[in-house]
Amino acid sequence: MSDPAVLVVGAGPAGLSAAYELAVGGVTGVLVVDREASAGGIPRHCDHTGFGVQDLHRAMTGPAYARRLADRAAGAGVRIRLSTTVAEVGSDGSATLVGPDGIDAVRPRAVLLATGARERPRSARLVPGDRPAGVFTTGQLQQWVLLTGLPVGRRAVVVGAEHVAYSAVLTLRHAGVTTVAMVTSLPRHQSVPAFAWATRLGLRVPLRTSSRVASLHGHGRLEAVDVEDLVTGVVDRIPADTVVFTGDWVPDHELARRAGVVTDPATLGPRTDGWGRTSRPGVLAAGNLVHPGETAGLAALGGRAAGRRLAETFQRATTPPTAGALLTVAPPLVSVVPALVDPGDLPDRFLLRTSAFSDRRLVVARQGGREIGRHRLRHSVPNRSLGVPGTVVGAMVSDGGPVELTLV
Amino acid sequence: MAPGGDVEFDVAVVGAGVVGCAIARHLARAGASVVVLDRAVDVGDGTSKANTAILHTGFDTQPGSLESQLVVRGRSLLADYAAAAGIAVEPTGALLVAWDDEQEATLPSLVDKAAANGCADVVLVGAEEVRAREPHLGPAARSGVSVPSEWVIDPWSVTLAFATEAVGIGTVLRLGTPVVGVHVGDEGLEVRTPDDVVRVRWLVNAAGLGADRIDEMLGHRDFTVTPRRGELIVFDKLARRLLTRILLPVPTARSKGVLVSPTTWGNVLLGPTAEDLEDRTDTATTAEGMERLLADGRRILPDLGAEEVTATYAGLRAATEPGGYQIHLHGDQRFVSVGGIRSTGLTSAMAVAEHVAGLLDSAGATWRGLPVATAPPVMPPLGERQVRPMRDPARIAADPAYGTAMCHCEQVSRGEVRDACHAPVPATDLGGVRRRSRAMNGRCQGFYCGAEVVALMAAETGTDPAALTRVPR
Numbered sequence: 001m002s003d004p005a006v007l008v009v010g011a012g013p014a015g016l017s018a019a020y021e022l023a024v025g026g027v028t029g030v031l032v033v034d035r036e037a038s039a040g041g042i043p044r045h046c047d048h049t050g051f052g053v054q055d056l057h058r059a060m061t062g063p064a065y066a067r068r069l070a071d072r073a074a075g076a077g078v079r080i081r082l083s084t085t086v087a088e089v090g091s092d093g094s095a096t097l098v099g100p101d102g103i104d105a106v107r108p109r110a111v112l113l114a115t116g117a118r119e120r121p122r123s124a125r126l127v128p129g130d131r132p133a134g135v136f137t138t139g140q141l142q143q144w145v146l147l148t149g150l151p152v153g154r155r156a157v158v159v160g161a162e163h164v165a166y167s168a169v170l171t172l173r174h175a176g177v178t179t180v181a182m183v184t185s186l187p188r189h190q191s192v193p194a195f196a197w198a199t200r201l202g203l204r205v206p207l208r209t210s211s212r213v214a215s216l217h218g219h220g221r222l223e224a225v226d227v228e229d230l231v232t233g234v235v236d237r238i239p240a241d242t243v244v245f246t247g248d249w250v251p252d253h254e255l256a257r258r259a260g261v262v263t264d265p266a267t268l269g270p271r272t273d274g275w276g277r278t279s280r281p282g283v284l285a286a287g288n289l290v291h292p293g294e295t296a297g298l299a300a301l302g303g304r305a306a307g308r309r310l311a312e313t314f315q316r317a318t319t320p321p322t323a324g325a326l327l328t329v330a331p332p333l334v335s336v337v338p339a340l341v342d343p344g345d346l347p348d349r350f351l352l353r354t355s356a357f358s359d360r361r362l363v364v365a366r367q368g369g370r371e372i373g374r375h376r377l378r379h380s381v382p383n384r385s386l387g388v389p390g391t392v393v394g395a396m397v398s399d400g401g402p403v404e405l406t407l408v
Numbered sequence: 409m410a411p412g413g414d415v416e417f418d419v420a421v422v423g424a425g426v427v428g429c430a431i432a433r434h435l436a437r438a439g440a441s442v443v444v445l446d447r448a449v450d451v452g453d454g455t456s457k458a459n460t461a462i463l464h465t466g467f468d469t470q471p472g473s474l475e476s477q478l479v480v481r482g483r484s485l486l487a488d489y490a491a492a493a494g495i496a497v498e499p500t501g502a503l504l505v506a507w508d509d510e511q512e513a514t515l516p517s518l519v520d521k522a523a524a525n526g527c528a529d530v531v532l533v534g535a536e537e538v539r540a541r542e543p544h545l546g547p548a549a550r551s552g553v554s555v556p557s558e559w560v561i562d563p564w565s566v567t568l569a570f571a572t573e574a575v576g577i578g579t580v581l582r583l584g585t586p587v588v589g590v591h592v593g594d595e596g597l598e599v600r601t602p603d604d605v606v607r608v609r610w611l612v613n614a615a616g617l618g619a620d621r622i623d624e625m626l627g628h629r630d631f632t633v634t635p636r637r638g639e640l641i642v643f644d645k646l647a648r649r650l651l652t653r654i655l656l657p658v659p660t661a662r663s664k665g666v667l668v669s670p671t672t673w674g675n676v677l678l679g680p681t682a683e684d685l686e687d688r689t690d691t692a693t694t695a696e697g698m699e700r701l702l703a704d705g706r707r708i709l710p711d712l713g714a715e716e717v718t719a720t721y722a723g724l725r726a727a728t729e730p731g732g733y734q735i736h737l738h739g740d741q742r743f744v745s746v747g748g749i750r751s752t753g754l755t756s757a758m759a760v761a762e763h764v765a766g767l768l769d770s771a772g773a774t775w776r777g778l779p780v781a782t783a784p785p786v787m788p789p790l791g792e793r794q795v796r797p798m799r800d801p802a803r804i805a806a807d808p809a810y811g812t813a814m815c816h817c818e819q820v821s822r823g824e825v826r827d828a829c830h831a832p833v834p835a836t837d838l839g840g841v842r843r844r845s846r847a848m849n850g851r852c853q854g855f856y857c858g859a860e861v862v863a864l865m866a867a868e869t870g871t872d873p874a875a876l877t878r879v880p881r
């Protein structure tokens with residue numbers, strides 16, 4: 001096959017948005033490759049509304065949003081190749097594609113990685129106990145129910161209480177499964193009050209806060225979940241045949257790491273600037289690969305920014321950032337994306353994450369001990385997007401050392 | 409074979425683990441008609457599946473013991489067999505690393521012991537050289553012992569290959585069939601299952617964790633089995649760069665320690681713990697076990713702590729009292745008992761089979777058929793360093809299903825999952841698909857492919873998906 005100008009890896013919201021911007025920005029030969037048989041990424045199996053608000057300014061279901069993004073990119077001239085795995089991005093910039101038609105090597109001028117994120121499964125969370133059937137992540141559950149129509153179970157425990165956990169409760173309900181408890185190690189839920197109230201009162205799902213899953217029991221099929229109250233130490237055994245581990249996102253960073261890009265220790269995704277530039281020339285990254293666990297809309301906006309910049313200034317957009325500073329955060333903040341900033345070229349926004357509920361909502365940016373900007377957050381809830389405008393570091397100087405963001 | 413039928417075999421082997429399957433293969437090739445009975449629904453579904461996957465040299469076995477002889481002989485047989493069957497083996501070598509004075513003082517005796525076991529290439533390695541060979545080792549690492557011939561192997565494919573070869577020459581595999589009693593008659597033995605009685609001329613007990621119970625059915629109390637639980641952690645493939653060799657602990661009076669090992673699937677294995685239990689089915693992992701392993705892992709390879717955990721599991725080893733291989737011929741009963749085959753059993757299995765055949769021969773056993781010289785079956789290339797179907801243009805060209813990814817983490821194609829369902833010894837549950845194809849064994853544990861694999865397996869085998877995942881009615 002002919003070499004694409006840009007190879008976009010991943011046809012989720014970030015990849016499709018980046019590809020669309022590249023195409024409408026005049027770049028011909030944009031190829032999006034996805035290993036799944038249909039385009040759209042995670043929204044393909046999120047059958048609830050709310051998608052598209054941040055980027056398309058209208059609400060639609062996940063599958064409709066997935067189709068919309070794919071159709072829009074294809075309509076702009078983007079080639080989308082499905083059921084195709086990018087096996088490798090070589091040190092010479094070439095990429096190996098594997099699909100039912102065979103194995104191809106392509107040599108694009110730039111590669112944009114938009115491989116997304118996954119939820120950590122039970123094993124990676126080191127939850128002890130038996131290894132029965134009936135243990136899910138939300139992504140697996142959604143595909144189970146919405147894409148393949150497989151039977152699930154009867155009584156479920158949902159681990160987590162952020163947006164995606166409430167989404168899991170809805171999917172379970174759709175599959176005829178009663179959620180008998182939600183469990184979060186934090187003192188409160190981390191979703192919007194409307195979801196939490198509807199789930200608690202409407203669906204009568206009790207929320208166990210400051211609690212964790214201590215162990216799973218069952219030979220063959222799950223029989224019970226031990227839930228430990230982290231304050232009292234009391235362990236309750238909850239009979240259940242299904243448990244869904246939600247959230248705890250980890251970027252699908254294997255291709256990026258194998259391609260040798262520098263990783264951000266806080267997000268585990270590639271460290272980028274606001275336009276997706278990584279430490280490796282010609283390799284960009286965007287979406288939930290870079291900021292795991294954000295909404296599809298924010299992933300799409302990240303892809304859009306990277307795609308636009310790449311279309312405008314190909315040379316500059318594929319050269320690793322050199323000027324500028326590294327952003328760091330102080331606890332309870334845990335990460336900031338992008339972590340690389342050029343004072344003359346501020347990103348639209350920073351995405352922060354915090355580990356704990358806090359009354360402190362004022363983000364203060366300091367460089368060399370000197371305050372350079374501040375922004376008041378609408379909330380400071382763990383496992384939720386905390387957006388801060390790029391201008392918060394507008395007063396930084398390029399040789400003034402790292403910029404630290406603190407919650408005060 | 410219809411349950412309840414009145415059938416006769418030369419030999420019944422109880423236990424379809426790696427040892428039972430090796431014995432069945434060996435005897436079937438010698439001309440015996442063989443039936444293998446196991447309570448599990450798959451071969452290698454007991455202690456064999458949670459093996460640490462090392463192709464041992466026997467350097468640390470008791471010199472002169474039966475185990476020592478059989479491990480040395482078995483290693484050479486299995487290395488050849490694996491090469492012929494296309495079973496993944498990586499010649500990694502091993503390094504025993506000392507972490508304190510006591511361990512360091514033990515090292516010379518290990519070299520002597522290795523020499524007594526015929527392992528002349530086992531040598532002391534100074535601390536600097538240890539670090540040069542394995543630069544990611546923790547700062548407290550001292551000197552060590554190099555064991556160049558200690559390699560890693562794909563343990564699941566070994567059991568499957570033995571079973572596949574045996575079935576190919578007429579061995580009857582009766583899975584899901586526990587043995588509930590044995591009656592010794594004049595002409596042979598009656599092996600009772602919940603459904604029927606199998607009449608055989610000879611009986612071999614290779615029941616692993618249940619070996620003492622089978623022995624008891626014939627009136628023997630030569631050994632008792634204590635299930636010893638070993639918890640293990642499998643790290644992501646991105647951790648594989650942290651080591652090149654198997655990093656073995658130095659055994660001392662106080663502790664056996666844990667190992668860190670590459671796997672043929674490209675992961676890193678950490679474990680096992682050792683805890684004696686009463687319950688022969690308790691393969692639960694524990695918070696304490698995981699914590700201890702992670703602490704050991706951080707000490708051995710500090711960078712391991714930053715890598716993702718792919719899987720955690722626990723296996724039960726059949727620790728016997730008295731220890732050591734317990735292989736006994738009871739000629740008057742036409743019975744051979746094979747107990748006490750611990751973690752070296754994967755390596756020694758083919759030699760154990762040879763030894764058992766020798767015992768049967770010495771007792772006057774003859775077989776109804778003629779010897780058959782079968783070639784090892786060609787197993788699916790599951791090794792990370794083998795050419796797997798999704799990297800093989802010829803296979804994809806011949807069948808596009810081999811280029812259609814199903815399990816992304818492990819790079820398993822739809823064709824391979826399909827094949828696992830139709831293999832000569834087919835997968836009948838999800839664990840069986842995992843062991844035959846690697847599907848769902850990766851970092852996402854089914855986040856991406858779980859639903860598709862279950863749906864495909866249900867369709868290919870005509871099984872109700874609710875039964876596959878044991879959904880309660």
